[in-house]
Amino acid sequence: MTVITDERLVHEALQGSIEAFEELIERYQRLVFTIAYRMTGHREEAEDISQEVFITLYRKLYQFDTSRKFPPWLQRITVNTCITHLRKKNKVVMLNFDETWSNRNQLFPTANYEDPAAVYDQKELMAEIWDAVRQMPENYRAMIVLRYQLELTNQEIADSLGISRENVEVRMHRARKSLRKILLHRQAERREQDELSASR
Amino acid sequence: MNCQQVDKLLYLFCDGLVQPQLRQQIEDHLQECPACRNNLTMTEMENEALRYTEDIPPLALGFSLEVIQKINSVPITNHHSKVGLWSRLMELFRLHRLPVIASVTAAFLLFFVLATSNLLPLPGSTVMEQSARDRTGEPNEVLVAGINQSSPEKEMSVIADVGIADKEDSDIEHSQPTVESNNKPASDPIPQEEVPTPQVEYAYNHTETVKSQTDYSVNNSITAAPNYRGTDINGELRPDLTSREPFIPRPGYMPTGYSLTRIENEADNITTLTYEGDGNRIFLRIIPEGGEKPPATISMLSPSGCQSDTMEAPESAKNESSPQPESELLKTKAVPEQSTRKGLPGEITISWKVKQHNQVYTIQVTGILPPTELGRIAASFDD
Numbered sequence: 001m002t003v004i005t006d007e008r009l010v011h012e013a014l015q016g017s018i019e020a021f022e023e024l025i026e027r028y029q030r031l032v033f034t035i036a037y038r039m040t041g042h043r044e045e046a047e048d049i050s051q052e053v054f055i056t057l058y059r060k061l062y063q064f065d066t067s068r069k070f071p072p073w074l075q076r077i078t079v080n081t082c083i084t085h086l087r088k089k090n091k092v093v094m095l096n097f098d099e100t101w102s103n104r105n106q107l108f109p110t111a112n113y114e115d116p117a118a119v120y121d122q123k124e125l126m127a128e129i130w131d132a133v134r135q136m137p138e139n140y141r142a143m144i145v146l147r148y149q150l151e152l153t154n155q156e157i158a159d160s161l162g163i164s165r166e167n168v169e170v171r172m173h174r175a176r177k178s179l180r181k182i183l184l185h186r187q188a189e190r191r192e193q194d195e196l197s198a199s200r
Numbered sequence: 201m202n203c204q205q206v207d208k209l210l211y212l213f214c215d216g217l218v219q220p221q222l223r224q225q226i227e228d229h230l231q232e233c234p235a236c237r238n239n240l241t242m243t244e245m246e247n248e249a250l251r252y253t254e255d256i257p258p259l260a261l262g263f264s265l266e267v268i269q270k271i272n273s274v275p276i277t278n279h280h281s282k283v284g285l286w287s288r289l290m291e292l293f294r295l296h297r298l299p300v301i302a303s304v305t306a307a308f309l310l311f312f313v314l315a316t317s318n319l320l321p322l323p324g325s326t327v328m329e330q331s332a333r334d335r336t337g338e339p340n341e342v343l344v345a346g347i348n349q350s351s352p353e354k355e356m357s358v359i360a361d362v363g364i365a366d367k368e369d370s371d372i373e374h375s376q377p378t379v380e381s382n383n384k385p386a387s388d389p390i391p392q393e394e395v396p397t398p399q400v401e402y403a404y405n406h407t408e409t410v411k412s413q414t415d416y417s418v419n420n421s422i423t424a425a426p427n428y429r430g431t432d433i434n435g436e437l438r439p440d441l442t443s444r445e446p447f448i449p450r451p452g453y454m455p456t457g458y459s460l461t462r463i464e465n466e467a468d469n470i471t472t473l474t475y476e477g478d479g480n481r482i483f484l485r486i487i488p489e490g491g492e493k494p495p496a497t498i499s500m501l502s503p504s505g506c507q508s509d510t511m512e513a514p515e516s517a518k519n520e521s522s523p524q525p526e527s528e529l530l531k532t533k534a535v536p537e538q539s540t541r542k543g544l545p546g547e548i549t550i551s552w553k554v555k556q557h558n559q560v561y562t563i564q565v566t567g568i569l570p571p572t573e574l575g576r577i578a579a580s581f582d583d
Binding site for chain 2: 018021022025026029030033034037038043047050051054055058125126128129130133144147148149151154169172173176179180183
């Protein structure tokens with residue numbers, strides 16, 4: 001049984017085949033939804049974004065270079081749609097990606113690691129970490145989602161976002177550091193609250 | 201290697217992305233440094249959480265269908281849409297365009313005169329179609345099962361079959377429409393030998409049934425199939441079924457808000473169930489691949505992805521040596537079809553395949569409904 005390639009489906013969709021486009025949706029709806037869900041943390045919002053992604057994809061299909069791979073292109077559209085949506089929603093005053101955030105991180109005290117088993121209950125860990133991820137800037141969030149949820153390599157992330165592999169490595173390192181800072185900060189806040197409640 | 205260098209490489213180290221030589225150096229450092237070991241443990245825990253995907257909810261059923269519907273409903277934008285209305289009006293009345301406007305106006309007037317004087321029939325407006333509108337009291341464009349009403353031959357065959365049924369069952373006589381054809385004289389009777397005599401038995405409210413067939417233009421292969429059998433859900437008016445037992449669905453398969461009003465067993469062992477509720481009507485068809493006879497019961501796994509079958513085997517199956525029916529959801533596909541008239545919602549079919557006892561069945565749910573509603577109904581066929 002021969003499997004029709006994505007690029008072939010794009011070609012057929014451009015010729016007017018709605019079935020071909022539907023097949024593309026069937027193939028990639030889960031991937032798109034995963035990115036959107038992890039970026040937003042809300043199911044309904046993620047579904048709306050996923051729909052928007054495929055409508056955008058349909059409109060921009062003629063821009064696709066069929067000599068290249070389809071998934072990175074779709075991932076880029078998805079990430080951009082998510083970031084646009086989040087910025088609109090939160091009216092975030094964006095910080096410079098590479099400088100401001102990393103400089104701001106330097107204001108935090110350097111890592112004062114405790115035994116993680118004492119800090120986190122295993123069951124709480126997932127929710128705690130993904131809450132922390134959603135406190136990160138959208139660009140870092142996207143890096144984390146592509147790397148760990150979709151299991152992409154740094155080169156694949158570079159292809160998806162249109163940046164160099166070295167740049168991905170640097171940004172990924174910063175994303176991980178910022179995640180750790182947020183986790184430690186939340187941990188310190190929780191400890192303070194516990195101490196306050198204990199003293200009362 | 202110091203702590204700062206290790207820290208930079210730690211997440212790559214966890215993912216096995218560092219060179220073997222570097223890896224050895226990191227491992228050596230970790231053996232000596234408890235803080236970095238702690239950091240490693242924390243990084244591994246984070247990685248595990250970041251890779252966790254099982255809490256991601258499933259997408260709504262019929263997602264792709266909804267996207268396709270939205271794509272179809274969104275107008276194609278072009279550069280004109282960005283130009284203001286006033287500018288477009290001004291552009292329209294520019295002097296150099298006046299001859300073009302005059303020509304178009306003249307053509308329109310000519311067309312109007314011809315149309316009103318019956319010299320130029322409007323497309324699709326046949327005498328039969330007009331007759332159909334007269335007898336139903338509403339436009340006949342709503343298609344449920346995909347009949348192309350514009351074909352006079354096909355329409356004639358539908359009417360001919362209903363006419364034969366009329367002959368056999370006098371109960372429905374008063375509801376039979378009198379149809380005149382443009383192609384044949386009205387007094388010309390339909391030759392009996394040209395049409396196979398169907399054994400039609402209307403069991404569920406005969407008059408209603410025939411009227412609804414006229415209204416909804418139900419697929420004529422169902423209504424006029426020679427081996428047609430009909431039965432009431434309660435079995436009270438069950439006809440003498442000599443060929444085989446009809447398919448009776450489990451009550452649990454009823455979609456919420458709908459009730460089963462009709463069961464039809466067509467030729468080729470295709471079964472059609474009609475559900476009505478909320479002013480809507482949906483059809484569920486069970487099509488065995490290869491035309492094999494379906495069993496008395498079948499698990500109609502919903503397209504949401506149910507893999508197991510919990511229903512009990514029928515008595516006849518229990519007597520056999522075969523174990524519990526093993527059903528398997530094979531494939532789900534939502535097929536939107538274009539509306540016949542602009543602005544009306546189109547017919548939508550959600551279909552999926554089920555495998556039971558090595559026999560594959562296609563289950564189709566059809567209705568003129570919003571895709572989300574039809575998706576909800578299709579999902580409710582799951583137990």
